[in-house]
Amino acid sequence: MAHALDLAAVWIKQSGIGAPMTGLPWLWPMCETLHFVGLALLIGVAGLFDLRMLGFFRRVSLASVMDMRPWAALGLGINLITGVMFFVGAPDQYIHNVAWWAKVTFILIAGLNILAFELSPRTKALVERVGPGDNTPLRLKFAGGISLFSWFAVLYFGRMLPFIGNAF
Amino acid sequence: MDLLSSLEASGFATWMRESNSIWGYPMILTMHTVGLALLVGANTVLDLRLLGFAERLPLDELSRAFRIMWIGFWINAISGAALFVADATTRGTSRLFIGKLFLVLFGVVVILVIRRQVFGATPGRPRIGMTAKVLAATSLAVWVAAITAGRLMAYVYAS
Numbered sequence: 489m490a491h492a493l494d495l496a497a498v499w500i501k502q503s504g505i506g507a508p509m510t511g512l513p514w515l516w517p518m519c520e521t522l523h524f525v526g527l528a529l530l531i532g533v534a535g536l537f538d539l540r541m542l543g544f545f546r547r548v549s550l551a552s553v554m555d556m557r558p559w560a561a562l563g564l565g566i567n568l569i570t571g572v573m574f575f576v577g578a579p580d581q582y583i584h585n586v587a588w589w590a591k592v593t594f595i596l597i598a599g600l601n602i603l604a605f606e607l608s609p610r611t612k613a614l615v616e617r618v619g620p621g622d623n624t625p626l627r628l629k630f631a632g633g634i635s636l637f638s639w640f641a642v643l644y645f646g647r648m649l650p651f652i653g654n655a656f
Numbered sequence: 657m658d659l660l661s662s663l664e665a666s667g668f669a670t671w672m673r674e675s676n677s678i679w680g681y682p683m684i685l686t687m688h689t690v691g692l693a694l695l696v697g698a699n700t701v702l703d704l705r706l707l708g709f710a711e712r713l714p715l716d717e718l719s720r721a722f723r724i725m726w727i728g729f730w731i732n733a734i735s736g737a738a739l740f741v742a743d744a745t746t747r748g749t750s751r752l753f754i755g756k757l758f759l760v761l762f763g764v765v766v767i768l769v770i771r772r773q774v775f776g777a778t779p780g781r782p783r784i785g786m787t788a789k790v791l792a793a794t795s796l797a798v799w800v801a802a803i804t805a806g807r808l809m810a811y812v813y814a815s
Contacts, residue, residue: 521807524692525800532697533704535724548717555710556701640690647689651682 497579509577516577519570526570529563531639541632543624550618550628578655585653591645598638605631663744672742681742688735692806694728696799699767706774706784706792715784719775725767752812756805763798766791 500506509516537553537560539545545553575582582588605611611627618624624632649655663669672681698721704710705718740747747753770791774784 517808517811520810521804524689524803524807527689528693528696528799528803529700531693532700535693535697536701545717545720548714549712552710552712552714555712556704559700559704559709643689643693644686647686648678648682651678 493579493583497583500576500579506573506576506578509573516574519573522566523570523574526563526566527643530560530567531563531643533557533560533563534635534639538632538636540618541624541628542636543629546623547620549620549622550615550624554615581653581655582649585649585655587645587648587652588655591642591649594638594641594645598635598642601631601634601638660744660748663741666741668738669741669744672738681739684735684738687731688739691728691731691735692803695725695732696728696803698722698724698728699763699795699799702770703792703795706770706788708784708789715774719771722767722771729764747809750809750812752805752809756802756809759798759802759805763795763802766795766798770795 509519533556536545536556537550540548540550540553611631614625614628618628645652672684675681702718702721705713705715740753770788773791774788
C-alpha cells in the first residue's frame, strides 16, 4: 500500500498537477481556511444527529435532525476536495506520516459507517420510527457513536500531522 | 510592551514553546480546534435553522445548543490564552490577531443577541422574523471571517 502510494507520489510530482498548491502563495492558506470551515460544518451538523442517535436531545424526532444532513455532506465534500488538494500538493509529507495513516483510517471507518447507514433500507425505516421522546435502537446508537468518535479522531490526527509527522 | 515580554518569558510560555511533549503545544492547539468545532458547529446548526432549513426541527429545543457553544467558547478562551502567551510579543502587536479577537467578540455578541431575540422575549415561544434571519446570516459570515483570520496567523508569522 505504501509502495503504491510512493509510485503515486512520483507520478503526481512528475505530472505537475499539484504544483499550484505550493507555487501559488495564497492557495494553500485558502484551502486550509476552507478545510476548517468544512470541519466546523461537518462536526457541528453530524454532531447534532449523532447525539440524537445516541439517545441524547430526545425531545425531538430523529427525522427532524436528519433534515440537516445535507449540510454535513457539504462540510464533508469541502474537506474531501481540499484534503485531496493538500495531498496532491505535497504527497511526500503524508505517505510516510503515521498521523496521516491514522487520519485516513478513521475517515474510512466514518465513510463505511455512512455507507452502511445510507444503503440500508432498514436503518432508514428505523429513523422514521424514532419520534419525539423515543429512545433509539442499538443499531442507531452504534452508528451515531462510531460517527462522533471517528470525526473527532479525524480532527485529532489531522491537527497532529505537523507534530507526530512533519507535515506543514 | 513590557507586559507582553514578561508573559512570553514566563515559565509556562517557555514550556509551551520549548517542550517536545505532545501534551504541550500540540494538545493545546488541538483543543483550540475542538473548541472551534463545538462553538462554530453548534452555532451553525442554529443559524441554518433560523435561515429556514430543517423546519421540522422544533426551534425551542435548539436552545440547548447554547450550552455546547459556551463549552466551546471557554475551551477556546483558555487554550487561546495559552497559545497567546507562548508568542505574546508577536501576537500582542499583530493587527491580524487583534482583528481576530474583535471578530470573535463580534461573533459572541451576535450569539447573545440571537438568544435574546429568538428565545428571550416570550419563553417557550420563539419567533423567526427578518431580524433573526439577518442575525443568523451575520453570524455565519463572522465565524468564517474569524476562522480565516485564525488560519492566516499560521502563515503570516511563519515561525
